[in-house]
Amino acid sequence: MTQPLLEVKDLVMRFGGLRAVNQVSLDVQEGQIVSLIGPNGAGKTTVFNCISGFYKPSAGEVIFKGKPMHRLPGHLIARHGMVRTFQNIRLFKEMTVLENLLVAQHMQAERNLLKGLLNLTGYQSKEQELEDRSAEWLERVNLIEFANREAGTLAYGQQRRLEIARCMVTQPTLLMLDEPAAGLNPQETQDLDQLIMELRDKYKVTLLLIEHDMKLVMGISDQIVVINQGAPLAKGTPAEILGNQDVIKAYLGEE
Numbered sequence: 347m348t349q350p351l352l353e354v355k356d357l358v359m360r361f362g363g364l365r366a367v368n369q370v371s372l373d374v375q376e377g378q379i380v381s382l383i384g385p386n387g388a389g390k391t392t393v394f395n396c397i398s399g400f401y402k403p404s405a406g407e408v409i410f411k412g413k414p415m416h417r418l419p420g421h422l423i424a425r426h427g428m429v430r431t432f433q434n435i436r437l438f439k440e441m442t443v444l445e446n447l448l449v450a451q452h453m454q455a456e457r458n459l460l461k462g463l464l465n466l467t468g469y470q471s472k473e474q475e476l477e478d479r480s481a482e483w484l485e486r487v488n489l490i491e492f493a494n495r496e497a498g499t500l501a502y503g504q505q506r507r508l509e510i511a512r513c514m515v516t517q518p519t520l521l522m523l524d525e526p527a528a529g530l531n532p533q534e535t536q537d538l539d540q541l542i543m544e545l546r547d548k549y550k551v552t553l554l555l556i557e558h559d560m561k562l563v564m565g566i567s568d569q570i571v572v573i574n575q576g577a578p579l580a581k582g583t584p585a586e587i588l589g590n591q592d593v594i595k596a597y598l599g600e601e
């Protein structure tokens with residue numbers, strides 16, 4: 347098997363006396379959709395926060411494209427091509443929909459800003475490129491007609507789609523989605539299902555998600571990683587996970 351795109355090795359995260367994450371290891375192969383599941387409070391978001399640099403792990407390693415990430419801050423990890431959404435939507439709510447996409451790309455490309463300013467023609471064509479890419483993604487997530495609306499005035503499901511578009515304009519290799527279906531109605535969840543598969547199949551993005559909607563998870567995941575009380579419980583295909591007695595017990599709250 348080729349080297350995984352993302353390798354998480356023996357990750358530990360302590361908050362005072364609490365080990366929120368305890369020796370979690372997982373691999374994400376390029377081109378796959380991998381879901382991280384587990385009961386409430388299992389430590390899923392904490393794992394995400396450690397991988398994406400929002401927390402500095404107490405121990406363990408995060409290797410992305412063969413390079414260690416676990417000592418880097420989040421914005422530098424994002425520049426390596428690993429971007430994420432949050433459980434609680436974090437858009438710039440007073441900016442327009444389009445501005446949200448432009449700012450995301452500027453933040454990603456900050457290192458080229460000086461070069462851009464010194465070369466006005468190059469800068470203008472670069473800006474055009476960013477606008478074109480924004481429009482392409484607004485079309486894809488059905489938000490083009492709202493391009494000049496303040497992001498905070500969009501309906502909840504639309505804000506969720508905008509968050510994904512905001513990640514995609516930065517052209518990530520790995521997209522991490524924290525509970526993307528939370529708060530969506532059945533039609534929106536079905537559209538999300540299609541979008542996630544298209545991101546993998548058409549845009550060649552690798553995905554790691556946290557999701558509670560089991561129908562969605564079982565339908566789209568290539569691999570599932572289950573954690574319980576901070577510790578790894580099971581890994582496998584949807585069929586393997588569905589038949590795993592330990593997983594069933596954890597979800598039913600049995601000993």
Ligand SMILES: Nc1ncnc2c1ncn2[C@@H]1O[C@H](COP(=O)(O)OP(=O)(O)OP(=O)(O)O)[C@@H](O)[C@H]1O
Pocket residue numbers: 361364366384385386387388389390391392393
């Ligand atoms: N910043 C923090 N400080 C202290 N404790 C924290 C912090 N973040 C998370 N925890 C604790 O770590 C444990 C795991 O929380 P986490 O949010 O990672 O779980 P989760 O699996 O994502 O839960 P949910 O599915 O409900 O979102 C919980 O006991 C939580 O209270």
